[in-house]
Amino acid sequence: MKKFLKVMLVCVMVLFAFTLVFGTSKKDEKEGIVIGFSNASVSNSWRVFMVANYEHEVTLHPEIAASYYTDADDKPEKQIADVDDLLVKGIDVLIISPAVQDAVNPAVEKAFDMGIPVIVFDRKVTTDKYTTFIETSNYEMGKAQGEWLAKELNGKGKIVAFSGVAGSGPAEDRWKGAQDAFSKYPGIEILGQQYTDWSPPKAKGVMEAFIQQFSQIDGIWADSGLMSWPALEALKEAGRPLVPSTGEQLNAYAKFVVKNNLRGFIYPFPAWMSRIAVQYAIKAAQGEKLPKYIEIPVDPIGPDEIADYVQMDKSDFWWVGDDQMPEEFLPSFD
Structure with missing residues (x-):
């Protein structure tokens, strides 16, 4: 990468x-x-x-x-x-x-x-x-992701959380929004929250540590698909149940959700x-x-809409909706 x-x-x-x-x-x-x-x-x-x-x-x-x-x-x-x-x-x-x-x-x-x-x-x-x-709004993004996850878990469950770069506005505002959302649901337990720099390898490593540490994980709050996608991969590789998760318009995240028939929530940035x-x-x-x-x-993409949203023929690192430009300007991910 x-x-x-x-x-x-x-x-x-x-x-x-x-x-x-x-x-x-x-x-x-x-x-x-x-x-x-x-x-x-x-x-x-x-x-x-x-x-x-x-x-x-x-x-x-x-x-x-x-x-x-x-x-x-x-x-x-x-x-x-x-x-x-x-x-x-x-x-x-x-x-x-x-x-x-x-x-x-x-x-x-x-x-x-x-x-x-x-x-x-x-x-x-x-x-x-x-x-x-x-x-x-990064704050509203994190809040909407948190609200969706809490409701998806019927207000009760153990979750892990992934944020981007510590000290950056998006990471801090999204996490603050999520915390405000979770505060309304006393049955939601945050097992751990880590900053993983919007890096898939770092997020996967942290998730592997969470899997070793916690026998039960019911949901994944991540402010980006760059982290929820590898976190879900880690769960699958460990033979653990795949759980509801949040992210944004990273194609890999949408692909994984659709291919594995999961419940996910996309808030585009x-x-x-x-x-x-x-x-x-x-x-x-x-x-x-x-x-x-x-x-x-922006309009969030709910779990029942992701199958129509994903671009299965595009790279994992494609960003859905961000490709409206002539081909010579489009990034290549071969």
């Missing part, structure tokens, strides 16, 4: 290099908007799809003269340095998906204080010095929100006043 993601990152950077060179020539002519995109990472396939959507959206706007892209490898200190580099390049607007929600505040505040619009999306920051924040970030970055650079918060609504 790591090798694949590194290859994908190289492809993304080559494509962005072309855009950058083309854009720089236009900027020299004092034309167009220069965007800087500081990305937390492409550490999982959702983020690969997110960058692909961003890249395609940029090509649709002739008013964009150049697009500079950086990847922080999920390291806050690198992301701060990345933003500094983007500011030196003379960007007109900063788009940022923060590695964590507080440590990159200084970089966001620096750009904002310089009068540069800052479009935060996907993951939040804890400063208020930004122009707008775009997300599908669209990778195409990067497109919305580009659109609002243009508005901000042109001087339009933006709302402080923009929520992208």
